[in-house]
Amino acid sequence: MNPSERLQATYKKQYEASRQHAYPSLQERxxxxxxxxxxxxxxxxxxxxAIDKDFGGRSKNETLLLELMPLLGSVTYVKKRLKKWAKPKSRHVGLAFIGANNKLIPQPKGVVGVVTPWNYPLFLALSPAISAIAAGNRCIVKMAANSQNLCRLIDELVSASISDDVLSVIPGTSAREFSSMPWDHMVFTGSAATGKVVMEAASKNLTPVTLELGGKSPTILAPDYDVATAAERVTFTKFLNAGQTCVAPDYMFVPEGKVDEFVTHAKAVMQKRYKDLSHPDFTAIIDESAFNRLQATLEDAKAKxxxxxxxxxxxxxxxxxxxxAPHIVVNPTDDMIVMQDEIFGPIFPVKTYKSMDEVVEYVNERERPLALYMFTNNSRTQDExxxxxxxxxxxxxxxxxxxxxxxMPFGGIxxxxxxxxxGEEGFKEFSKLRPVFKQSNMxxxxxxxxxxxxxxxFKTAINTLLKFRI
Structure with a gap:
């Protein structure tokens, strides 16, 4: 059976299962x-x-830290709270309906399709699947073309222990075919440009979508904060996975006069963590195209x-x-490639500023980021x-x-x-809150x-209801 045939057959199986057994028990989930x-x-x-092979060099330690640990923790967290989340919730009944009853039942949506990128191939495939399964859905996952070693392995492992009418990971599926199928809900993680294509395809089936699209997440170092501490923390998260992270700090604002200090501390910290490019804990760029793009980005910044x-x-x-190697680009201009697109690599632009108003204006003039980071102990600056x-x-x-x-819910704007x-918001994302009104004889x-x-x-009754705004 080729990937397309398997996808269609599995979808049909899950679709039928979701209609015949609409509410899997909490124990089954x-x-x-x-x-x-x-x-x-x-x-x-x-x-x-498998992930190391797909990347051509990915630290085992980073995979354990960034993918396996949060997934295992998520399962434990969800299992402990599932009963509470799934419990029907009572709702207020209007005075005109005294004696009646309102409640909300979280019902599964049905069959959920998950499209994942290559940068955190395990976490971004299974984290939404955990939420979807907890809500009682069936789930099919499509992994990125750059993650096929992992995809084949997860397919093997899932197929051996979980029924494919509940969860399936199918290697080699077409992104176009997958996104155009009549899912009851679809999750896509990737670029904004591709997200628009996915959403357009989903609209033809009125499929609701969850889109995680990244962007240029700003980081602000406030004047009150210790520069060495900020450098130590931000370089850790920026250069994890060689910067190939959708929520990585994309660029940073540093107060005028503190850039040299920041760079000095960043150098010292990074040279303790990674001696050079041969260090096994420094991850490779995913493919030749991305490597060439990042090289061109550096050259463009130098040339300008x-x-x-x-x-x-x-x-x-x-x-x-x-x-x-990880780099800082000091005071880039907006015409440089490094400030125009999400970097997705080990390059960190650092801009200077004089006032926080200047920073706020710059951030607000651009697309809403997936994350915003600030280093400050000043409560007024935090609120601003x-x-x-x-x-x-x-x-x-x-x-x-x-x-x-x-x-905490994870998502963009x-x-x-x-x-x-x-968490609970993920459970709700993949549920339909089904309102149930039960009338009383009185x-x-x-x-x-x-x-x-x-x-x-009628006139007496309606006037009374209107008067008291019932």
Whole structure:
């Protein structure tokens, strides 16, 4: 069976299962999630090796830290709280309906399609799947073309322990075919440009979508904050996965007069972490096209007059290993490539500023970012940045780690995406809150007084209701 035939057959199987068994029990959902956790736990080395092979060099430690650990933690968190989330919720009944009853039942949507990118191929495939399964849905995952070693492995592991009418990972599927199918909900993580194409395809089936699209997430170092501490923290999250992270700090504002200090500390920290490009914990750029794009981005910044500073010792580029040394680009201009598109690599532009108003204006003139990061202990500055800007998420005095909070929704705004998952909000994202009104005999008799023909009784009743705004 080729990938297209398998996709269609699996979709049909899940569709029929979702109609015949619309509400999987909470125990069934928990059992599926635990099986998923166990296959991840029992195959850590194989998973790390597959991702390493797909990247052409990806630290096992980063895979454990950034993909396996948060997924296993998420399963534990969800299983403990699922009963509470799925419990029907009572809702207020209007005075005109005293004796009746309102409640909301979270019902599964049905079959969820998940389209994932290559940069965090395991986490971004299974994190939304965990939320979808917890809500009682069936799920089919399409991994990126650059993640096929991992995709084949996860397909093997999932197929051996979980029924394909609940969860399936299918290698080799076409993105065009996948996104055009009549899903009950679809999740896409990737670029804004591709997100628009996916949303257009989904609209033909009126498929609701969750889009996680990234963008240029700004970082602001306030005058009150210790420069060395900020440099230590932001370089950790910026250069994880060689900067190939949708919520990586994309560029940074540093107060005038503090750039040299920031660069000095950043160099010292990075040279302790990575001796040079041969260090096994420094991840490769995913493919030749991305490597060439990042090289061109650096050359463009140099040609247009920016100061480009390498943070580690030794070679700047290793074309064979597709590795690039981490760099800071000081005071880039807006006509440079590095300030126009999401960087998705180990290049960190640093801009200077005189006032916080200048920073707020710059951020607000651009597309809404997926994340905004600030380093400040000043509560007034925190509030100014929080309430004068908009972003998908915020970290104060760190970056990226808001994504690791199991009880916080993760999602974008505007050009950086729509919808969210993780935690209870993820459960709700993949549920339809089904309103159920149960009439009482007493209320029914009163309501029928409002039925035609409309005479004096009706006028008295309606005027009373209007007067008291019932």
């Amino acid at each position: 928990k059992d599926t999630l635990e099986k998923l956790a166990q296959l991840l736990e029992n195959n850590q080395d194989r998973i790390c090796d 007059g920016a100061e480009v500073i390498q943070l580690t010792q030794g070679t700047t580029l290793d074309a064979e290993a597709q590795k690039m 940045l929080l309430y004068k800007t908009l972003s998908g998420g915020v970290c104060i005095n760190d970056s990226l780690f808001h994504v690791a909070q199991h009880d 505007g050009n950086s995406g729509m919808g969210h998952y993780h 209320t029914s008799k009163i309501i029928l007084l409002l039925a035609p023909p409309y005479g004096s009784v």
